[in-house]
Amino acid sequence: xxxxxxxxxxxxxxxxxxxxxxxxxxxxxxxxxxxxxxxxxxxxxxxxxxxxxxxxxxxxxxxxxxxxxxxxxxxxxxxxxxxxxxxxxxxxxxxxxxxxxxxxxxxxxxxxxxxxxxxxxxxxxxxxxxxxxxxxxxxxxxxxxxxxxxxxxxxxxxxxxxxxxxxxxxxxxxxxxxxxxxxxxxxxxxxxxxxxxxxxxxxxxxxxxxxxxxxxxxxxxxxxxxxxxxxxxxxxxxxxxxxxxxxxxxxxxxxxxxxxxxxxxxxxxxxxxxxxxxxxxxxxxxxxxxxxxxxxxxxxxxxxxxxxxxxxxxxxxxxxxxxxxxxxxxxxxxxxxxxxxxxxxxxxxxxxxxxxxxxxxxxxxxxxxxxxxxxxxxxxxxxxxxxxxxxxxxxxxxxxxxxxxxx
Ligand SMILES: Cc1ncc(COP(=O)(O)O)c(C=O)c1O
Numbered sequence: 527x528x529x530x531x532x533x534x535x536x537x538x539x540x541x542x543x544x545x546x547x548x549x550x551x552x553x554x555x556x557x558x559x560x561x562x563x564x565x566x567x568x569x570x571x572x573x574x575x576x577x578x579x580x581x582x583x584x585x586x587x588x589x590x591x592x593x594x595x596x597x598x599x600x601x602x603x604x605x606x607x608x609x610x611x612x613x614x615x616x617x618x619x620x621x622x623x624x625x626x627x628x629x630x631x632x633x634x635x636x637x638x639x640x641x642x643x644x645x646x647x648x649x650x651x652x653x654x655x656x657x658x659x660x661x662x663x664x665x666x667x668x669x670x671x672x673x674x675x676x677x678x679x680x681x682x683x684x685x686x687x688x689x690x691x692x693x694x695x696x697x698x699x700x701x702x703x704x705x706x707x708x709x710x711x712x713x714x715x716x717x718x719x720x721x722x723x724x725x726x727x728x729x730x731x732x733x734x735x736x737x738x739x740x741x742x743x744x745x746x747x748x749x750x751x752x753x754x755x756x757x758x759x760x761x762x763x764x765x766x767x768x769x770x771x772x773x774x775x776x777x778x779x780x781x782x783x784x785x786x787x788x789x790x791x792x793x794x795x796x797x798x799x800x801x802x803x804x805x806x807x808x809x810x811x812x813x814x815x816x817x818x819x820x821x822x823x824x825x826x827x828x829x830x831x832x833x834x835x836x837x838x839x840x841x842x843x844x845x846x847x848x849x850x851x852x853x854x855x856x857x858x859x860x861x862x863x864x865x866x867x868x869x870x871x872x873x874x875x876x877x878x879x880x881x882x883x884x885x886x887x888x889x890x891x892x893x894x895x896x897x898x899x900x901x902x903x904x905x906x907x908x909x910x911x912x913x914x915x916x917x918x919x920x921x922x923x924x925x926x927x928x929x930x931x932x933x
Contacts, residue, residue: 528596530921531570532603538575541762541803544568545894548806549849551919552892559810559890560830562916564592564897566600566926568804573604576759576796579774583792586630588757589615591797591898592805596918596926598622601800609795612636613643620647632716632754632795634659634675634691642666653716653754655693660701664708671713672705673754674698676739678717678732687720695739702739703748714752714790715739721798722844723758724767726776732756733777737784753785754793761802761895764847770799798898805897807835807914811889812865823859826881828891831864831871835914836893837903839873847894852882866909 539547548563557563576585586609587601593615598608599622607628608619619629626648631641634655641652645667652667654660655675663670677692693701702712717732732755740750755777760767781789809830816824830836838844857880864871881891904913920926 528566528600528603528920528926531566531600534567534921535570535574538571539568541895544803545806545849545892547923548919549808549892551917551923552806552808552890557808557915557917559808560828560835560914562805562807562835562896562901562914564594564597564801564916564918565804566596566918567921569597569600569801569897570604572800572803573601573606575770576794576799579770580777580792580794582789583755583794586628586632586754586793586795587800588632588795588797589619590902591757592801592900593618593902594916594918595622597801598624602628607793609797610644610649613640613647616644616647616649626650630673630754630793636662638662638666645670651713654701654705655691655698657701657704660705660708660710664705664710668709669711671711672702673714673716673752674701674705674712675716675718676732676735678719678728678735678756680728680731687718692717695735699739699742702743702750703746706748712743712748712750714750714754714793716754716756716793718756718795719758721758722760722763722767724760726768726773728758729755729773729777730780733780734784740790751791752793753781753790754795757795757797757799759794759796759799761798761898762847763802763895764845800898802895802898805895805900807893807896807900809891809893811885811887811891813887814885823861824881825863826860826885826891827863827865828873829865830893830914831866831873833864833866833868833871833905833908834911835896835900835904836864836873838899842874842877845874845877846896848879848881849892849894850882850885851889852884855882855884857882866911868909 586607588609602622602624609632610616611633630651653673675692705712715736719728809828813827862873901914
């Protein structure tokens with residue numbers, strides 16, 4: 527079922543056409559809601575597009591964005607490598623047919639037993655950002671390749687990326703030196719500029735930092751070969767994003783500027799940019815209400831919310847585009863909320879959304895570009911709401927029926 531997708535290379539379809547097609551499928555089949563429908567040909571296209579834009583880079587798909595076996599199997603068949611965050615994700619990729627040497631363990635927060643398990647599966651590439659993790663990797667994955675993740679945030683950044691992962695370059699330098707002494711192979715530097723990164727220039731600081739670090743290490747005989755630029759490439763949500771070609775042009779320029787002819791092997795770890803555009807999440811309106819007769823804005827409660835698929839509405843970080851059967855008619859402002867008894871299960875209150883005045887309980891609201899970090903982030907049953915069911919469509923626009931494994 528996935529084989530025809532591997533052979534075909536359909537032309538780029540405008541995102542609006544993809545979403546129209548997926549909504550048409552949902553109209554015809556009327557699955558119970560909420561339900562995510564994912565278009566595998568669009569995922570194949572997004573992966574190939576990235577390969578085309580970065581022809582010299584190795585693409586490790588970040589499995590966490592959408593770990594559905596259908597997706598992982600398709601990407602394995604297309605020759606992708608994989609960034610995994612846990613032993614379970616590594617096993618999933620191997621089941622889908624990826625060879626262990628195409629996997630990297632990018633999570634810098636891992637138990638020694640997880641390192642051992644993933645190493646036992648044949649994985650030989652690990653990312654670290656701390657001394658205890660480095661020591662664990664040396665003990666449980668002797669001889670493995672290691673990358674060290676550094677902070678990528680430029681000084682004075684207006685939207686800080688958080689400091690859970692990565693370390694200061696000085697610490698990275700000493701960890702990579704120590705890696706060699708511990709019998710590991712110091713392989714490279716990695717960073718992540720923050721997910722749904724809307725500024726293509728965001729990679730400059732990390733590339734410059736890595737170049738300086740790699741230079742200093744080379745001076746003392748530690749030669750790193752790999753630069754991992756992480757993920758961060760955006761999807762097409764409500765407020766748009768620069769085209770992927772702008773990211774490729776900016777990154778190409780920085781690699782030239784900071785590495786010149788001595789360019790290392792470049793690894794990308796895109797998650798969102800491979801899968802997000804390919805999904806439409808159909809929900810149903812549970813209730814439309816007002817909190818006072820004189821209020822202009824309505825509260826629209828959907829049967830999908832923060833806990834059963836729309837996790838990334840936390841802090842209103844991702845602003846999804848929405849579509850309803852009444853689009854085109856008069857609209858009014860709404861607060862959008864999910865179905866659970868949790869007061870935090872409010873999707874958009876600060877961001878102004880306008881929905882049709884004709885919208886009533888029982889109508890559908892479609893969440894567009896919902897293929898990333900939705901089904902995989904749904905809780906197993908908070909408040910009794912089940913995880914988000916997903917239907918995967920193949921080249922013929924019909925659900926695929928089995929998962930092929932590709933070696
Ligand atoms: C190590 C690592 N690589 C890649 C990604 C994928 O990022 P994105 O979905 O923004 O492309 C993530 C996301 O959390 C990550 O933690």
